[in-house]
Amino acid sequence: MGSRRTWARFMQLLGLLILPFAVVSELVAAVGLGKSLLISAGGMLLFYTGYQLQHRE
8 A cells, every 4th residue: 555645645636636527517417506516525525635634744
């Protein structure tokens, strides 16, 4: 398994990639606004968790 920093960076990258996916999904009417916001919130939570994990002492 990778180091904590590697996992944290991967989580941050994945979180950043989820956000545009949520916006585009809502724009093409694949999902509703509520579901798009939930997907965005999940991406933000994933990014924040990775950020906190990376900067933990």
